[in-house]
Amino acid sequence: MEQIYCLYKTSSLNGSINLKLPAGFYETFWIPTFSDIFKNELGKKFYRWYFPFFFSVIKSKPLFGAKCIWKENQLVHHSFFSRSCFKWPFMNPKDIQIGPVSTDEPFRRRGLAKYSLFSIIKEFPKSGRNYWWIVRKENIFSIKLVEEMGFTFESLLEKRPFLGCNIYSKVGK
Numbered sequence: 001m002e003q004i005y006c007l008y009k010t011s012s013l014n015g016s017i018n019l020k021l022p023a024g025f026y027e028t029f030w031i032p033t034f035s036d037i038f039k040n041e042l043g044k045k046f047y048r049w050y051f052p053f054f055f056s057v058i059k060s061k062p063l064f065g066a067k068c069i070w071k072e073n074q075l076v077h078h079s080f081f082s083r084s085c086f087k088w089p090f091m092n093p094k095d096i097q098i099g100p101v102s103t104d105e106p107f108r109r110r111g112l113a114k115y116s117l118f119s120i121i122k123e124f125p126k127s128g129r130n131y132w133w134i135v136r137k138e139n140i141f142s143i144k145l146v147e148e149m150g151f152t153f154e155s156l157l158e159k160r161p162f163l164g165c166n167i168y169s170k171v172g173k
Helices: 044-059 112-123 140-148
Strands: 003-010 026-030 064-071 074-083 096-103 131-136 152-162 165-172
Touching: 003 140, 003 165, 026 112, 064 112, 074 112, 096 112, 112 131, 112 140, 131 140
Parallel strands: 096 131
Antiparallel strands: 003 131, 003 152, 026 064, 064 074, 074 096, 152 165
């Protein structure tokens, strides 16, 4: 079955955006280290996403991890982010891909994904860096979110399985 996605990108934050985490929530950044290689709270989906980047923990400080938002010691939102790799051949080496993103159902529509996206871009600024967002073309809420944040549509993508991972390739506008 063909899976078509939309690819969005930006090189900076919309200058008028200055977000704060809603009251009662707190945040952490998790970037793997030798002493903290796995984050069990992120669940099984995390390990499938993490595998292509695992060995970069051994080679050097990786540029991948998760922005986590908590409410009363419960993980309620996470946004993964990662540098370019074979999964995204359209990215430059210093670019960052943000996603997948997940918010628990009772905590949706509170601005957590928007805040998370904002804080990842703010945390990792670099001249010439692009930030990428891949979204299913049916996900209108996610598309609205990134467009509000100043991302622009770049291309349609096709997702194809390859050796237990997914590879994304551009298929047109």
